[in-house]
């Protein structure tokens with residue numbers, strides 16, 4: 123590895139112990155291989171080389187679910203991973219959730235809320251709370267954690283620079299059209315502001331609320347749906363969804379067998395059987411891989427450094443959705 127100045131000779135060292143029974147040599151450097159005690163660290167870095175090469179310059183949309191934000195250590199490790207991606211030459215974009223945080227605040231304020239078809243029924247009063255918690259609390263906290271590593275993160279909501287435009291969404295429950303209040307579905311994305319931030323080396327952190335062009339109201343958009351739409355609009359290579367389970371369980375809640383890899387068509391066949399929070403997540407993954415994103419992954423955000431494990435090692439740790447092979451769908 124070279125130093126910032128590009129000088130590879132100035133930092134050589136003669137000290138240290140040798141490890142194992144490998145041939146050693148004197149400080150002159152003749153006659154064999156010298157091993158430094160820190161060699162395993164170098165090996166770990168070198169192991170990441172094929173992945174660094176593969177992902178260099180690629181955009182990765184990381185969705186950080188509210189349920190995965192369980193403790194301070196995990197949030198700090200998440201921020202380290204995202205900053206690491208950025209310094210490794212990738213272009214990470216964070217879309218965050220905050221479902222449990224919104225529910226807590228609504229409870230505190232005595233506002234009842236319920237979920238239908240995996241989405242929060244959102245009254246205008248609840249919408250004010252959603253906006254305050256997502257943009258004013260969760261997003262600010264993540265921006266703060268990322269910026270402990272440098273002037274990198276910039277927070278936005280879908281309202282900024284027309285990033286996301288929404289229209290009122292109605293759920294389909296057993297063939298019936300159900301009114302969910304101020305729940306929006308995305309009708310347009312203008313990724314210009316996010317792209318400009320990426321080009322400037324920043325890490326955009328996005329809250330999933332959007333204004334409607336029809337009635338001017340602000341709408342609550344599920345964060346998985348927003349992340350998938352953004353990944354497509356940015357031409358991202360990867361959509362990575364961090365949640366509070368190991369991945370997509372084959373027979374939830376009866377078994378904890380995780381499906382490690384499936385194609386778009388396989389996922390499409392499974393969709394009608396899925397429940398609650400997994401519905402928007404897997405619909406988002408399907409939409410992403412059907413529209414140009416190379417892989418969509420659901421991984422366990424409760425595992426420290428899960429992003430690095432997923433991107434830079436062979437041990438994929440969750441569920442990976444890939445497009446159908448050419449000619450099949």
Ligand SMILES: Nc1ncnc2c1ncn2[C@@H]1O[C@H](COP(=O)(O)OP(=O)(O)O)[C@@H](O)[C@H]1O
Nearest residue numbers: 187188189365366367369370371374397399400
């Ligand atoms: N097939 C499944 N595999 C895994 N989790 C499932 C499945 N079906 C439903 N779930 C539920 O979906 C939840 C994840 O969605 P959600 O609670 O919205 O998380 P997040 O806040 O990360 O978006 C899991 O904790 C689990 O309770």
Ligand SMILES: CC(=O)N[C@@H](CCC(=O)OP(=O)(O)O)C(=O)O
Nearest residue numbers: 187188219220221241242344345
């Ligand atoms: C419409 C809808 O359900 N919006 C979500 C937005 C936050 C979110 O998606 O957070 P998670 O990713 O943590 O679930 C909500 O109000 O909870």
